[in-house]
Amino acid sequence: MPGEVKQRGEDDEKWEAQLRKGCLEMAVLAALAPARSYGLEIIRTLEKHSNLDLSEGTVYPILNRLRSDGLVTSSWVESESGHPRKYYSLTSKGYDRATRMAEVWLQFTAGVNALIEPLLPAAQERARG
Amino acid sequence: MTNDPLELYIARFQMSLTGMTLDIRQDIVDEIRAHVHERMCVSGMPIPEILERLGPPEDLAREYCTGSLVTWHDRFSPLVVLRRAGAWVVTTAHAGAIAIIAIYGYGIALGFFVFALLRSLVPELTVVWVTADFDNIGIGPNAPFDARPLAENWLQPMAVGLGIAFLMLATMALRRLVPSLKRWCRYAMKPIEFPSLDGAGRKAANLSHDFFQAQARMAQRVRTRWQNG
Numbered sequence: 001m002p003g004e005v006k007q008r009g010e011d012d013e014k015w016e017a018q019l020r021k022g023c024l025e026m027a028v029l030a031a032l033a034p035a036r037s038y039g040l041e042i043i044r045t046l047e048k049h050s051n052l053d054l055s056e057g058t059v060y061p062i063l064n065r066l067r068s069d070g071l072v073t074s075s076w077v078e079s080e081s082g083h084p085r086k087y088y089s090l091t092s093k094g095y096d097r098a099t100r101m102a103e104v105w106l107q108f109t110a111g112v113n114a115l116i117e118p119l120l121p122a123a124q125e126r127a128r129g
Numbered sequence: 130m131t132n133d134p135l136e137l138y139i140a141r142f143q144m145s146l147t148g149m150t151l152d153i154r155q156d157i158v159d160e161i162r163a164h165v166h167e168r169m170c171v172s173g174m175p176i177p178e179i180l181e182r183l184g185p186p187e188d189l190a191r192e193y194c195t196g197s198l199v200t201w202h203d204r205f206s207p208l209v210v211l212r213r214a215g216a217w218v219v220t221t222a223h224a225g226a227i228a229i230i231a232i233y234g235y236g237i238a239l240g241f242f243v244f245a246l247l248r249s250l251v252p253e254l255t256v257v258w259v260t261a262d263f264d265n266i267g268i269g270p271n272a273p274f275d276a277r278p279l280a281e282n283w284l285q286p287m288a289v290g291l292g293i294a295f296l297m298l299a300t301m302a303l304r305r306l307v308p309s310l311k312r313w314c315r316y317a318m319k320p321i322e323f324p325s326l327d328g329a330g331r332k333a334a335n336l337s338h339d340f341f342q343a344q345a346r347m348a349q350r351v352r353t354r355w356q357n358g
Contacts, residue, residue, distance in 0.1 A: 039160060040167045056168075057184040060160060061192035076159075083166045086159075 024054065026105060028062050029090065029098035032072060036089035039063065063088055071097055135165055138180045145190030157193060205321050216317035223310040227303060234299025241292030248285045257284060 024046075031037065031045040043059050066072045071094030079085045090098065116123075139158060146154050161183070168179045183189055248255045258276040259266045265273065280287065 038167075039164050040171065055184050056164070056182045057189040058192065060157075060164070061189070064157065064193060081167065081170050083163050083170070084159075085163060085167065086156075 020054065021058070023105070024058065025062055025066070026098065026101040028059065028066065029071065029094055029101065032088055032090045033095065033098060036087045038085040038087050042088070066094065070094075134177050134180060135162070138183075138186050142186035142190055145187045146193060147190075148194055161189075209321060213317060213319075213321065216313055220310065220313040220317050223306060223313055227306050227310060230299055230302050230306070234295055234302070238292045238295035238299065241288045241295065245285050245288035245292065248288065255284075256281075 027046055027050055028042060031042050031049075037045065039060055042063070043054070043056055046054060046059070063072065063074075067074055067088070070091060072088045072090055074086050074088050076084045077087050139162060142161065143154065143158055146157060149157075164183075165176060165179050168174055168182075169176060244255065253270055255268060256270065256272070257266070257268050257279045258272040259279045260273055261275045261277070265276070266279070267276075
């Protein structure tokens, strides 16, 4: 029985990790939409505005991949703190992609929300307790 | 051997970053180093804790190397299959173009360089000649009686110049084509999620359930109307 509970916990964690990782790319693009930003600032924006609870090491490879896909550009800029910062900004392709992602996200969550509606009372009770 | 935790972390991280150019690797390492310094300045967090938050260096490097975090599947549809087939055709055409440009472009460039070298070693064997009425052109000592040498002194610099031009043009064309090939190839290789028999069975069961429900509702409506006269 404890083994079964442990397995269920691991499965939940795996699913949650995949879910978080899946929407992280969109979240990073969205964080860059208002203005250019550097790695740590992006991480803090994501921590502040979303519930993503991410490992800091995850964001940099994503930024690197977005750059190689031409969705963001980067440049090193000297900062007041004395350390150079690598600033990222969205390209027009990246902005289009982020907008499309947001559109898909809205449709997707609307569909899933309708589907999980019968589970909501139990889920809310669990969150409260 | 250093005991600095940051340097030890960076060394392990650098060792695990494979399959990329030195410039890209250095850029990535510089960014991670900048992140650690920035985090330390902003939050005063000790370096070991910052490194712990970044995760093990091998895992971090693996994230960079593997690139994609989640594999997305496309649902099966005839249009998706048609698109994939189209992507394979374009990928094959790209690969063919790359092979032709690489073989011919670099081959011709090499030919010009070899010619320029031979021109200094054996000038009498590498004379380019043209006949008086310009209907015949060739290389070598066995020229026709009315032939005259062509651009004798300029031949070597011209060959070097043309070699460089072919080398540059082939490289520029390949630099454009290779990323495009990668993109097409990635799209063509994207997995398709084919419908399973279980899924089809479930859909059929749902459809028949909906049909019988609708039939029962209609019968109920007819019965109510008949009872109400």
